[in-house]
Amino acid sequence: xxLGQIVVVNGTSGSGKSTACELFQKRQQDYxxxxxxxxxxxxxxxxxxxxxxxxxxxxxxxxxxxxxDPQGPLRWRFAPPAMAAFSAMHEWMxxxxxxxxxxxxxxxxxxxxxxxxxxxxxxxxxxxxxxxLKPPFDVLERRVAERAMxxxxxxxxxGEDAVRKIVDRLTRxxxxxxxxVYRNPVSDLVIDTSIHAPEExxxxxxxxxxxxxxxxxxELRASL
Numbered sequence: 001x002x003l004g005q006i007v008v009v010n011g012t013s014g015s016g017k018s019t020a021c022e023l024f025q026k027r028q029q030d031y032x033x034x035x036x037x038x039x040x041x042x043x044x045x046x047x048x049x050x051x052x053x054x055x056x057x058x059x060x061x062x063x064x065x066x067x068x069d070p071q072g073p074l075r076w077r078f079a080p081p082a083m084a085a086f087s088a089m090h091e092w093m094x095x096x097x098x099x100x101x102x103x104x105x106x107x108x109x110x111x112x113x114x115x116x117x118x119x120x121x122x123x124x125x126x127x128x129x130x131x132x133l134k135p136p137f138d139v140l141e142r143r144v145a146e147r148a149m150x151x152x153x154x155x156x157x158x159g160e161d162a163v164r165k166i167v168d169r170l171t172r173x174x175x176x177x178x179x180x181v182y183r184n185p186v187s188d189l190v191i192d193t194s195i196h197a198p199e200e201x202x203x204x205x206x207x208x209x210x211x212x213x214x215x216x217x218x219e220l221r222a223s224l
Contacts, residue, residue: 011133036106129214
C-alpha cells in the first residue's frame, strides 16, 4: 500500500497554523485528515489534568521558568501520563500514514518536554513534511491580545474567574512557547505569516509538496 503523506505545521498560538491547516484541507482534491494540538488539548486530554486543571501536576503543569520568581514567566512540565498521551497521538499520525491516508497536523514541537524528538522517532520511514509558521514575536503578541475568548470556560474546574486565570497563565507562558517551539532551526519550509496570508501559506505548502519529499525529519533523526 502507498504510504500517506504527513504534513506537520509547527508554530505558537497566533502563528496562523490552525487557519492554514483548515484551509489546506478544503483546497485539496485528494483525501486529507485534519487534526491538531488545539483539538487534542481541548477535546482529547482530560481537562482536570491540563495546565488549567486542578490535577495539572499529574499531567501538563505550568511552572515558573525561574523557581526563585514564582509570579514570573512560566513553562510547561509534563508528568509521565501527559508524555504518554502525546506519544499515543504521534502513533495515531504514523498509523494514519501507514494506512495510506494523508494527514495535516498543527503542532507545538517543543524539545523540552521532548515532543519533537518523540514525533521524529515514531514517524521513521514515513513521508513527513515539516512546515514552520513564524511571524515576529510582537505580531504574535498583538494577535493573541486581539483574539476573543470564545471557547467555553471550565468554570466547574477553575471557578467563576476562569477567564482571568487562563489569560494570566497564557500571558506568562507565551515567551517560553516562542523560545521553545522555535528552538529547532530545521524545517522543510519556514513562512512568515505576518507577510503571507493563509491562501499564500497553502500555496507555498502545496508547492513544497510538489517539489519532492521532506528532508527535515531525516536530518533531525540523524542529530537528535
